[in-house]
Amino acid sequence: xxxxxxxxxxxxDSDQIKKVIKIVSxxxxxxxxxxxxxxxxxxxxTKVTDLLIRYANQAIEHNDFTNTQAAIIKRYQEIxxxxxxxxxxxxxxxxxxxxxxKKEYPNDKYLMAAFKAHGEKLNAQxxxxxxxxxxxxxxxxxPADAGMVVTNVxxxxxxxxxxxxxxxxxxxxxxxxVVPGFFAYNTEGDICTFSRGGSDITGAVxxxxxxxxxxxxxxxxDAIFSANPNVVESPHAxxxxxxxxxxxxxxxxxxxxxxxxxxxxIQGNISVNVRNTNNPDAPGTMISSKIEPDKNYPVRGISASxxxxxxxxxxxxxxxxxxxxxxxxNVLYKNGVSYEHMPSGxxxxxxxxxxxxxxxxxxxxxxxxxxxxxHPDEMHIIHNYAIVMVVGEGMRNTVxxxxxxxxxLANAGVTLQMINQGASELSIMFGVSQDDADKAVQALxxxxxxxx
Amino acid sequence: xxxxxxxxxxxxDSDQIKKVIKIVSxxxxxxxxxxxxxxxxxxxxTKVTDLLIRYANQAIEHNDFTNTQAAIIKRYQEIxxxxxxxxxxxxxxxxxxxxxxKKEYPNDKYLMAAFKAHGEKLNAQxxxxxxxxxxxxxxxxxPADAGMVVTNVxxxxxxxxxxxxxxxxxxxxxxxxVVPGFFAYNTEGDICTFSRGGSDITGAVxxxxxxxxxxxxxxxxDAIFSANPNVVESPHAxxxxxxxxxxxxxxxxxxxxxxxxxxxxIQGNISVNVRNTNNPDAPGTMISSKIEPDKNYPVRGISASxxxxxxxxxxxxxxxxxxxxxxxxNVLYKNGVSYEHMPSGxxxxxxxxxxxxxxxxxxxxxxxxxxxxxHPDEMHIIHNYAIVMVVGEGMRNTVxxxxxxxxxLANAGVTLQMINQGASELSIMFGVSQDDADKAVQALxxxxxxxx
Numbered sequence: 001x002x003x004x005x006x007x008x009x010x011x012x013d014s015d016q017i018k019k020v021i022k023i024v025s026x027x028x029x030x031x032x033x034x035x036x037x038x039x040x041x042x043x044x045x046t047k048v049t050d051l052l053i054r055y056a057n058q059a060i061e062h063n064d065f066t067n068t069q070a071a072i073i074k075r076y077q078e079i080x081x082x083x084x085x086x087x088x089x090x091x092x093x094x095x096x097x098x099x100x101x102k103k104e105y106p107n108d109k110y111l112m113a114a115f116k117a118h119g120e121k122l123n124a125q126x127x128x129x130x131x132x133x134x135x136x137x138x139x140x141x142x143p144a145d146a147g148m149v150v151t152n153v154x155x156x157x158x159x160x161x162x163x164x165x166x167x168x169x170x171x172x173x174x175x176x177x178v179v180p181g182f183f184a185y186n187t188e189g190d191i192c193t194f195s196r197g198g199s200d201i202t203g204a205v206x207x208x209x210x211x212x213x214x215x216x217x218x219x220x221x222d223a224i225f226s227a228n229p230n231v232v233e234s235p236h237a238x239x240x241x242x243x244x245x246x247x248x249x250x251x252x253x254x255x256x257x258x259x260x261x262x263x264x265x266i267q268g269n270i271s272v273n274v275r276n277t278n279n280p281d282a283p284g285t286m287i288s289s290k291i292e293p294d295k296n297y298p299v300r301g302i303s304a305s306x307x308x309x310x311x312x313x314x315x316x317x318x319x320x321x322x323x324x325x326x327x328x329x330n331v332l333y334k335n336g337v338s339y340e341h342m343p344s345g346x347x348x349x350x351x352x353x354x355x356x357x358x359x360x361x362x363x364x365x366x367x368x369x370x371x372x373x374x375h376p377d378e379m380h381i382i383h384n385y386a387i388v389m390v391v392g393e394g395m396r397n398t399v400x401x402x403x404x405x406x407x408x409l410a411n412a413g414v415t416l417q418m419i420n421q422g423a424s425e426l427s428i429m430f431g432v433s434q435d436d437a438d439k440a441v442q443a444l445x446x447x448x449x450x451x452x
Numbered sequence: 453x454x455x456x457x458x459x460x461x462x463x464x465d466s467d468q469i470k471k472v473i474k475i476v477s478x479x480x481x482x483x484x485x486x487x488x489x490x491x492x493x494x495x496x497x498t499k500v501t502d503l504l505i506r507y508a509n510q511a512i513e514h515n516d517f518t519n520t521q522a523a524i525i526k527r528y529q530e531i532x533x534x535x536x537x538x539x540x541x542x543x544x545x546x547x548x549x550x551x552x553x554k555k556e557y558p559n560d561k562y563l564m565a566a567f568k569a570h571g572e573k574l575n576a577q578x579x580x581x582x583x584x585x586x587x588x589x590x591x592x593x594x595p596a597d598a599g600m601v602v603t604n605v606x607x608x609x610x611x612x613x614x615x616x617x618x619x620x621x622x623x624x625x626x627x628x629x630v631v632p633g634f635f636a637y638n639t640e641g642d643i644c645t646f647s648r649g650g651s652d653i654t655g656a657v658x659x660x661x662x663x664x665x666x667x668x669x670x671x672x673x674d675a676i677f678s679a680n681p682n683v684v685e686s687p688h689a690x691x692x693x694x695x696x697x698x699x700x701x702x703x704x705x706x707x708x709x710x711x712x713x714x715x716x717x718i719q720g721n722i723s724v725n726v727r728n729t730n731n732p733d734a735p736g737t738m739i740s741s742k743i744e745p746d747k748n749y750p751v752r753g754i755s756a757s758x759x760x761x762x763x764x765x766x767x768x769x770x771x772x773x774x775x776x777x778x779x780x781x782n783v784l785y786k787n788g789v790s791y792e793h794m795p796s797g798x799x800x801x802x803x804x805x806x807x808x809x810x811x812x813x814x815x816x817x818x819x820x821x822x823x824x825x826x827h828p829d830e831m832h833i834i835h836n837y838a839i840v841m842v843v844g845e846g847m848r849n850t851v852x853x854x855x856x857x858x859x860x861l862a863n864a865g866v867t868l869q870m871i872n873q874g875a876s877e878l879s880i881m882f883g884v885s886q887d888d889a890d891k892a893v894q895a896l897x898x899x900x901x902x903x904x
Contacts, residue, residue: 247798248799
């Protein structure tokens, strides 16, 4: 059997959902459908999840939410009307939206989680009814009934391992199971969501629990590309890649498939097929544990993320000071900032961090405390830092690849602020200024994909 | 005025000391002479310091030290005889050697420090007497009288900053000051030595305290070379380099000038001139704070050290675990092991350590504790790890240098296990297997010095 997950743009309106039904119906293996909340119908549209966030905030602040509530109901109503659903079928959906602010929540974080989760929950209920209305045996399967239990973090829950054996009981279902993505319940029965985009996680969890033959992830692109199509002209569609390659590429910007969703897929060794709802004949991108390398293309993809910053610290004979790094990490930890990488010279160290962690206040606090803790000779923050990743399993045994990479960057006039290549040899990481990031991706892509 | 320091091979016997006297006498600026203990007279010889260590161990273990004691006395006696010193002048030296085991020491570590320090102490006393015998006004200046005070670590003392103002009082000396290198006293008056080779430190401390115009460091090579002459055929003699370049190169094997000796030189902005006692007309290598870069040679030198190992750890979504690195560092700290570098991929980290830190027992303990603390997916030690450094201030603004370096390594068939280049851009660090280290140095040297 296959688990098949549809993203928000695949479920934005009844026309899109018709495509979904056709796709699901075309393969009797597609027994478990995981759905997102309705997404944007056009670029100017608002996602239902964003409407629900607005709704929640208005409820928390006791502001008037009439219009927001109505807008949310209207989105589901249009879908119901598109399939001529009976009033009886639609009324519970409408009532659930209206009831949201009337319920009790442990605190506002759980309120927010519950509001957001209803984007998926009501959509799954609605789509299950659409299936049965069309004569296709289907049922809404709530995460609670599925057996999913998560950690008690309302906006970044993690699946608990006992979930999998419970989910396995649904393996022999004859009906199509329509499961809402993005959320489940903690042991107290409160709704907790995964991190944003977490419907991919629900799909992967169901796929592992059901021991699916394939996890199909339908979205709105034909494939995962070898580089961002907004940056590189006609990048390669990746036919096949490994979990590790996906993981490395998603670290710096490849966002088609959710990072955390890879874990259950890897654990269950379930291949993932990323495909396009709007072009279901395209084979998409297959992600699995192992594939044969292609000698002509040692590199699988090139990604870039501009959301980093660096903290440069130098001190003479730094590495003779035992515990120097521990002191630095303690200061970061105290300020709630985690680091990403820590390339070091002999007497200097650069702490690469997620820029979004660093408010001006936290930055000041860190600098003051570090000054006191380690008395550096020099210390400054490097803003506008970007990380460019060159990723490919085939790089491991290809001598001269670093030379090609750095030569192409040099030819493009890109200044390297950092290079980081550890023992895994699966990727090379370059630190460049944000201004150079696109240029770097273009140069590297040209170098490693020019044979195509 | 100039401070001039002579290494052990420059003071190995009376013939060598005659060269020293000629050098000192040839420039009236040379007012402060710092001396090492007598070194090897030929490759098969034993350094006086090593004889003293043997003597100390025999004293500690209450073994017969008659022969060792005699051998030490003989070394000084031969020098004394070479200059026809009177018995009156030599007797106190001989007596000092005999008295060493009879004195009281706080513990065996201080005993060892005091024994070792007498290699320099007695040599300085002897050479001061040689000077005066030859009619050159000179005096032995004990570190205590000079005003040097060090931290209370018997075998790795650090100079205390109050020393410098005290030393400054000797600035107007008319006699030549003969100062023993390698040791000073803690505030209790016990002898503590610097780390091995620490006579360079004494010279630098004296140079800073006296605000010398130049610190001349006489040894037995014509210059510092751009690579190890045992590895590379006819490397370049470096005419001029910066303190930072020296520091980076010495990290991975350039041992002509002691690492820690750079600190007082940098602090006092005293240029250091490394020269050859056996070829005093050669200009040697000048080390100073700043020099004009040479566009043809962006790289100043290439060094390699084979004494490293790596600990590779991988775990899926590693960098989502807050405090992961802190946990690793805590385990290393508990086991008394410090790390050198920590290049990281997305889900893996390689901890580069000094191999000599890692006994099989400590290795087992670290692995067991890490297994428990972080539950890695994969973890293994990479023995036979070497670090190759390419160093040069001129690299900072030279685009394409990394490409040249990696291309030349690729052409030589060297597999890169790690690349580390931080924000300083003064050096690139390559991790390679020990077997590849020499090949890597040869390839890089050929690439960056072929214009010569």
